[in-house]
Amino acid sequence: MVSKTVLTIAAGVCGTLFIGYCIYFDHKRHMDPDFKKKLRERRRANKEAANARRTATTFPNMKDHEAVQRFFLQEVQLGEELLASGDVDGGIDHLANAVAVCGQPNELLQVLQQTLPPEVFHALVQRLPAVAPKVLKQDKMHEEDVE
Known part of the structure; x- marks a missing residue:
């Protein structure tokens, strides 16, 4: 039988690995040279879509x-x-x-x-x-x- 302590440690290690994974890929995404350009384009497209919905009445x-x-x-x-x-x-x-x-x-x-x-x-x-x-x-x- 596995003790509660071992399960707690395993859960802590898995949680830490998952958070590290998230931080790594978030950092990689932000370091992408086209990240800001893509973000601006997406925001502009969302704004244009909202304006189109408003004027389409x-x-x-x-x-x-x-x-x-x-x-x-x-x-x-x-x-x-x-x-x-x-x-x-x-x-x-x-x-x-x-x-x-x-x-x-x-x-x-x-x-x-x-x-x-x-x-x-x-x-x-x-x-x-x-x-x-x-x-x-x-x-x-x-x-x-x-x-």
Whole structure:
């Protein structure tokens, strides 16, 4: 039978070897001449993908009440989820889209003012003028499709 002391020593040696292995390969990765270049490219690609997701919002036909209501609820839910996960810019974008298509934006803004932190609410209010032209442009595109 193997004693507890031997098992403890074996576990300690294995743990030390694993940590040494991790440190060695982390050091090797950081010493790679292309490491910083690859890291910058990956961060830039992630940032571009996030911006593309933000600008890719397609607004519904404003004459289709059910589609507008679905879009409104989806944007509010997505905005709340993003704010809760820490993505403030993404959450503000989606909440601004919801305010833009809302039938009663003043009431919604009052509710948001009471529920959001002041700095997030002010950023939302500042983002609204940029969203309104998108809604109008999308609405005109829907009108042209009908004709």
